[in-house]
Amino acid sequence: xxxxxxxxxxxxxxxxxxxxxxxxxxxxxxxxxxxxxxxxxxxxxxxxxxxxxxxxxxxxxxxxxxxxxxxxxxxxxxxxxxxxxxxxxxxx
Numbered sequence: 716x717x718x719x720x721x722x723x724x725x726x727x728x729x730x731x732x733x734x735x736x737x738x739x740x741x742x743x744x745x746x747x748x749x750x751x752x753x754x755x756x757x758x759x760x761x762x763x764x765x766x767x768x769x770x771x772x773x774x775x776x777x778x779x780x781x782x783x784x785x786x787x788x789x790x791x792x793x794x795x796x797x798x799x800x801x802x803x804x805x806x807x
Contacts, residue, residue: 718760721797724790725763728770729753731780738776742769764798771795 732738733753743749746769756762770777771791781788 716793716797718797721767721794722760722763724784724794725766725798726757727784728766728780728791729757729763731783732766732770732776735776735779738773741773741776742766745769761799764795764800767791767795767798 732742733750746752746765770780777788777791781791
């Protein structure tokens with residue numbers, strides 16, 4: 716997957732998180748970010764990677780997001796691998 720495709724999926728994840736009170740509260744609680752931080756970092760690939768990490772860390776949110784965008788969880792893993800920092804997450 717190309718980085719541009721992965722960034723698009725990460726932006727979809729931000730939209731999902733923003734529309735889901737549970738997910739938004741969890742992200743804010745875990746990261747210390749506020750809504751302004753989300754808006755200000757939309758073009759930062761490392762930030763988008765962090766959003767994908769957040770999504771992948773919670774199976775319930777991951778599956779709900781996948782259902783919303785009609786994809787398999789493997790697509791989200793592929794997207795995460797295309798963003799910065801993935802070389803330290805998985806083998807291969």
